[in-house]
Amino acid sequence: MRNLGVKILIIAAVFTVFVMLPKIADADGYSLEINPGIIKIKASPPALVKTGIRIKNLSDNPIELGYILKPFVASEKNSGQIKYLLYSDYTSKNFNFLQRIKVLEDNQAISKIILSPKQEKNLTILIDLPQEEEQADHYFSIVFLTQSQEKLDSNYSRIIEGIGTNVLVSIGTNQYKALIRDFSTSVFVSQGPVKFNLKIENIGKNFITTSGYIIIDNIFGQTVGKIDIKPANILGKSTLEILKDDVVWQEKFLLGIYTAKLYLNYDDSTSLYREFRFITIPIKILAILTIAGFIIIFIKNRSKTH
Incomplete structure (x- = not known):
């Protein structure tokens, strides 16, 4: 608190x-x-x-x-x-x-x-x-x-x-059971920050308190980012959809394949895990570099003809 x-x-x-x-x-x-x-x-x-x-x-x-x-x-x-x-x-x-x-x-x-x-x-x-x-x-x-x-x-x-x-x-007897209904982002990401979708369903009849974090690994298995997930109370038989703006990897320059790993805990004992991969291609930067390359080649070819 x-x-x-x-x-x-x-x-x-x-x-x-x-x-x-x-x-x-x-x-x-x-x-x-x-x-x-x-x-x-x-x-x-x-x-x-x-x-x-x-x-x-x-x-x-x-x-x-x-x-x-x-x-x-x-x-x-x-x-x-x-x-x-x-x-x-x-x-x-x-x-x-x-x-x-x-x-x-x-x-x-x-x-x-x-x-x-x-x-x-x-x-x-x-x-x-x-x-x-x-x-x-x-x-x-x-x-x-x-x-x-x-x-x-x-x-x-x-x-x-x-x-x-x-x-x-x-x-009485507590019955805790939760599922990760959605953990995702766009398959192809052109630039950061990256916002994630996160939806957790409490299918038990008792309220639960969740907490956790997301680890971001690059293609070489190196951890390059971490996102802490704020603790949340989810009432029995209900679903919590966390806003994208609350689950954000703030890195701006991205290139390559990344793996996002979600570690979610509830009621201090039970853990949930999910992971997925996404590809980042800085399209704008590549477009600028491509145009710049064509311009350089055009100038060089023109200078050779004179």
Whole structure:
């Protein structure tokens, strides 16, 4: 995780799980920071799961906050974004799970908090998992809002200002299984930088965290480049397509045959590997050299005739 803040607007239709950052929300007269930006929990019932969050009032004004819990699923765009469920789409599974979540301050359940100017508070998220809890994943955001916003109906869909943390929960026996669906670039590349396509599918029912790197070897087997792949969370039964601009070999002058090797890890134990070759021919440079060669030959031949 990188320890810095980003400005956000929460309770939009989608929200990025890919980014694991503390968040700052600014509005008229207040500014807040929350840490961590994402929480990952793996538990076996029965269990009383506790995890901490810190929220800080960065402004010079006191503020009163309530909170709401918003379940989400993976977006269909395969971009690492999420989609919040409308209240009308909640299942009994959603309702039952959310009812077992409490926010504690000093070991007391609370429905709101008051932060003085520059004050920071440590809160606890408590999740009660009974013995009969179904083995499944649950994904939700805990979003802190000003009291006037907190009273809004759960079906409210307009973007409002707030600050929150995403929580990923896996209950029971974890089943991890991922596949590399695409790792490629153009077969013939005329110039660098080279952008790669990368698509990873999580075919298991539990969320996974991926990380890895790409090694570039030349025709002689020498390593000439390396690309680090940012860690990413992929929800169960979903696909992540990483943008080309995030997987780039920055080398500009290229000539010859290269091999790209992808080393991908998930959940610290399982590894995936794929490789392919691509050919680079600097067409523009060759064209310029060819034209220059014809010009030189033409000048020499003309000088011989005089």
